[in-house]
Amino acid sequence: MYVAEKHIRVRYGETDQMGYVYYGNYPLYYEEGRTDAIKQLGIIYKQMEADGILMPVAELLIRYIGPAVYDEELKVRTTIKELPTRKMKFYTDIFNEQGLLINTGETTLVFVKAATRKACMAPEKVLAALRPFFE
Secondary structure, X not given: OEEEEEEEEOOHHHEOOOOEEOHHHHHHHHHHHHHHHHHHOOOOHHHHHXXXXXXXXXXXXXXXXXXXXXXXXXXXXXXXXXOOOOEEXXXXXXXXXXXXXXXXXXXXXXXXXXXXXXXXXXXXXXXXXXXXXXX
């Protein structure tokens, strides 16, 4: 299992009239955590795209437990629980400054060849970076 963490400070423009993070912004936090997690593995989305592999989102599940507020520092924990095949699933937990779990999500991405727009197996570079965490 691979786990990475990133801290994100809530910006004013991300909140609603009640002062809470607007519900539609959580997928952006998931993306920041996901991108940072694979970057820590030495995998860069931009380079993968240049190599002809895209990763569109196929499924997104969100569970709202408690609110996040303006200027709060959130801890975004991204976990990969299994080696990818044609799909790669990211589990996200978001904690507030008090360490309370306030949001969870699951995002499934599919590996797709850019030229054909058809699903393909995970690139060897991705698998090689993740294998040590599953041995």
